[in-house]
Amino acid sequence: MRCEDWQILIDTYVDNSLDETLTLRMEKHLLSCAACSYEVHSLRQSVSLLKANVESFETTPQYRERTLAALLSEHQQGVSSISQENNTQWTLPFNLEKEK
């Protein structure tokens, strides 16, 4: 295979999705090709930087408390309306949405 052929497979290799035979052959190629080796390392470094540095957002306790109360209330209302009338009342808005 030519270098251009290996370049096409670099993303799959970085993703660990190449089969074993191709992985071994790719690794052999990387030992002798600075350009492909640089490409592999820079892609891996980008993903590592992303994983290590992306902001980790979390909900606040106040939000969780407020939202959970609202969800439980909505659920209770839904259950009441179902028991008073029929099941379609609870799912109707979403059936309509599907039909859009």
Place this chain on the structure above:
Amino acid sequence: MNNRDHSEQLARDPSFTAYENRLIARFRQGETEALGALFEMHADRVYAYSRHMLRNKEDAEEVTTETFVKAFQHALSYRAEGAFTAWLFRIARNLCLDRMRQPCLTGLEPAYLDDLCDDKSTEQQTETKVVVNQALEMLHEDYRMILMLCDIQQWDAQEAALIMDRSLPATKSLLYRARRALKELLKSSWNEDKLQDEM
């Protein structure tokens, strides 16, 4: 291990999926405690995803709430054909897309700069964080979405394809293009000498 890592690890555990399915079954039988447990299990992941997509705290909170309202309403008719979490994220993704198509009502936050600075980080670490988060923001929304799903929240490509309503090859192709676009944005910021040394 922070909450994000913990919830991501849990979500990949087969026994967790079984536990989740039991909670859904209990919820469908009318046990409201199950609803609370499902919300606590997934709220942070859905919120983090929405916050990165929408770049606004208020919008992300609203979308997170809306996601669970829809999920719990649907859960009464939900058939366990796939992972509940993937289904939940598909709802969140669609709500994010709907909101992103609307005129911006609340405004974008400028790269969360205040959130990124803390006393424990060195100047260099803070700078790297700012660069990475700004690069993520600069990417096209589809790229941001696939990187969030596959590289940050650790969904496999098959699950991401389900969430994004794409074929598996199209999803992988999108992921690879997104990584290359990110690499181009980050290339100027990383230490080229250090990269060469690591090779």
